[in-house]
Amino acid sequence: MCGIIGYTGKQKASPILLASLKRLEYRGYDSCGMASLNGNNIIVVRKGTGRIERVNAKVDFLSLTGKVGIAHTRWATHGNVTMENAHPFTSCDGEYALVHNGILENYVELKRQLVEKGHHFTSTTDTEVLVHLIEENMKQAKDIIKAIKETSEQAKGAFTFLLLSKKSGDIYCFRKDSPLIIGVGENEFFASSDMTSFLEYTNKAIILENYELAILNDECTIYDLAAGKEIKKEISTIDWTAEQATKDGYPHFMLKEIFEEAEVSKQALDQDPAKLAELVTLLTQAKNVYFLGSGTSYRACLIASIYFAKLCHRNFMPILGSEFKTYQNLFDNETVLFAISQSGETADVLEGIKIAKSKGAKVVSLVNVMGSTIMRESEQFLTLNAGPEIAVASTKAFTSQVLILVMLAYALNNQLAEGKEHLNEVIFQFEIIMKQSDFIKELSKEVLNKQNLFLIGRGVAFPVAMEGELKIKEIAYIHADALAGGELKHHTLALIEPGVSCIALVPNDETKDDMINNIMQIKARGGIIIGISSEKLDIFDHYIPLAKVALEPIVIIPILQLIAYHLSILRGNDPDFPRNLAKSVTVL
Numbered sequence: 056m057c058g059i060i061g062y063t064g065k066q067k068a069s070p071i072l073l074a075s076l077k078r079l080e081y082r083g084y085d086s087c088g089m090a091s092l093n094g095n096n097i098i099v100v101r102k103g104t105g106r107i108e109r110v111n112a113k114v115d116f117l118s119l120t121g122k123v124g125i126a127h128t129r130w131a132t133h134g135n136v137t138m139e140n141a142h143p144f145t146s147c148d149g150e151y152a153l154v155h156n157g158i159l160e161n162y163v164e165l166k167r168q169l170v171e172k173g174h175h176f177t178s179t180t181d182t183e184v185l186v187h188l189i190e191e192n193m194k195q196a197k198d199i200i201k202a203i204k205e206t207s208e209q210a211k212g213a214f215t216f217l218l219l220s221k222k223s224g225d226i227y228c229f230r231k232d233s234p235l236i237i238g239v240g241e242n243e244f245f246a247s248s249d250m251t252s253f254l255e256y257t258n259k260a261i262i263l264e265n266y267e268l269a270i271l272n273d274e275c276t277i278y279d280l281a282a283g284k285e286i287k288k289e290i291s292t293i294d295w296t297a298e299q300a301t302k303d304g305y306p307h308f309m310l311k312e313i314f315e316e317a318e319v320s321k322q323a324l325d326q327d328p329a330k331l332a333e334l335v336t337l338l339t340q341a342k343n344v345y346f347l348g349s350g351t352s353y354r355a356c357l358i359a360s361i362y363f364a365k366l367c368h369r370n371f372m373p374i375l376g377s378e379f380k381t382y383q384n385l386f387d388n389e390t391v392l393f394a395i396s397q398s399g400e401t402a403d404v405l406e407g408i409k410i411a412k413s414k415g416a417k418v419v420s421l422v423n424v425m426g427s428t429i430m431r432e433s434e435q436f437l438t439l440n441a442g443p444e445i446a447v448a449s450t451k452a453f454t455s456q457v458l459i460l461v462m463l464a465y466a467l468n469n470q471l472a473e474g475k476e477h478l479n480e481v482i483f484q485f486e487i488i489m490k491q492s493d494f495i496k497e498l499s500k501e502v503l504n505k506q507n508l509f510l511i512g513r514g515v516a517f518p519v520a521m522e523g524e525l526k527i528k529e530i531a532y533i534h535a536d537a538l539a540g541g542e543l544k545h546h547t548l549a550l551i552e553p554g555v556s557c558i559a560l561v562p563n564d565e566t567k568d569d570m571i572n573n574i575m576q577i578k579a580r581g582g583i584i585i586g587i588s589s590e591k592l593d594i595f596d597h598y599i600p601l602a603k604v605a606l607e608p609i610v611i612i613p614i615l616q617l618i619a620y621h622l623s624i625l626r627g628n629d630p631d632f633p634r635n636l637a638k639s640v641t642v643l
């Protein structure tokens with residue numbers, strides 16, 4: 056969470072930082088700020104609370120004239136959402152400005168020590184400690200690299216930061232547990248939490264590892280602070296384009312990303328056969344396989360687990376990222392942890408990976424962002440090939456995850472060709488569903504003002520319903536509850552009364568007859584049913600048609616995404632930036 060960006064080069068920094076910052080806004084949007092060296096070599100800071108456009112209208116970031124600068128967009132953790140708590144922070148002597156992504160765990164103690172030494176704090180954040188600590192360490196060290204190294208030894212937690220120095224005009228870019236990527240342009244450098252923020256300017260990048268420090272000026276010099284030496288690192292070429300990270304005429308990233316699903320799904324299935332086979336062998340030979348994911352990615356794990364059980368008769372248990380510790384005793388050197396993550400940076404999942412590795416387990420992953428930490432922590436990995444996903448609500452990445460995992464289940468059962476055939480039918484249906492977006496919007500109006508919404512499904516359709524529930528809560532801010540149809544009679548029927556709405560997922564599979572019974576139970580109590588099915592049943596009050604295909608429950612996914620999207624818009628929300636959330640959740 057939080058996005059950081061730095062620029063140094065021949066151009067005025069502020070327009071570049073502002074454009075890049077907007078592309079990082081999905082990482083947090085509580086407050087933002089920028090610091091740049093002005094003509095008199097003084098660090099000037101501008102900041103404010105709220106979304107970037109709003110802050111810019113107030114403080115005019117573009118009035119910063121320097122050719123070097125740093126900027127930040129915040130997702131608040133420590134300290135309220137106030138102007139004082141917005142980054143960047145400066146040292147007492149005005150020599151340094153700093154932006155930070157992460158959480159400094161021991162900041163209370165460090166702050167106490169620094170206050171005793173006479174440092175003056177202006178905020179209640181953990182971050183501000185870092186800039187004062189570097190300033191303090193400089194007094195003895197007299198060398199900024201030594202001072203940063205010392206700081207990195209004293210600080211605990213995640214503290215990736217950019218430090219702008221007034222005297223040298225250099226940017227010091229240090230990584231610890233939150234991503235940091237250096238963009239290498241023509242006579243200019245960028246440092247960012249996410250490569251999409253500088254893609255407009257360069258597609259050449261260096262991915263920093265923990266405890267690496269890049270010093271940006273006319274050159275980029277990199278040190279491994281743990282090893283205490285300068286190092287050379289490979290410059291990679293990013294195959295994403297700046298255009299992929301634009302709305303391309305759509306009103307929102309989310310809608311664009313839903314509409315991209317058919318195309319992206321084709322790319323998802325286009326995996327390197329050798330890598331796929333290698334992974335299948337590993338999964339086949341493993342004594343135990345556990346999926347690990349958070350939020351929407353966890354729902355992909357649930358769906359995958361059902362297909363592995365159905366097709367391959369294997370029990371690949373899904374574990375929620377944040378619940379990993381409860382299950383840590385299950386891991387040993389005959390176990391595979393299969394991590395699923397769009398960003399490849401989710402802290403809950405990374406924590407699980409570290410523990411699993413320490414117990415000798417093998418880690419494999421399915422990620423979207425190339426070069427991400429989870430990818431680099433994995434022995435084997437597949438990529439989603441979904442292109443940049445900007446909207447906080449995950450859509451195209453989710454469908455890609457599901458498709459790839461189902462393809463793997465077929466492959467494990469020696470039915471790869473048949474599986475691909477079924478999945479291609481699904482992809483064809485995605486295209487048809489996009490044409491029904493307006494119809495789905497009209498239907499969404501039926502539940503627009505509901506306090507509660509229920510979604511029921513059985514088998515694979517149950518975790519699909521759970522994903523629909525998540526999306527509706529996340530962006531429409533309607534309380535939704537997904538249930539396995541058979542569970543209703545055990546508790547939630549108590550909430551069904553005349554006028555209560557329920558979205559019923561009724562694929563044409565072994566769950567259909569039971570689902571009809573469950574729907575009858577709701578109807579008998581006056582509930583209203585929006586049925587999603589390949590057959591228009593009399594018991595539906597409203598009906599969304601599905602085509603009869605082998606993997607029908609998967610086809611329901613974009614329908615639910617569109618319902619959530621339209622509800623969000625109809626309720627006046629911004630689906631790309633749901634309140635209190637951020638896309639990349641790098642805190643525990």
Ligand code: M6R
Nearest residue numbers: 350351352396397398401448449
């Ligand atoms: O990047 P990841 O897939 O690891 O992210 C996991 C969750 O934070 C993410 O899926 C979140 O639940 C989405 N915003 C839901 O739309």
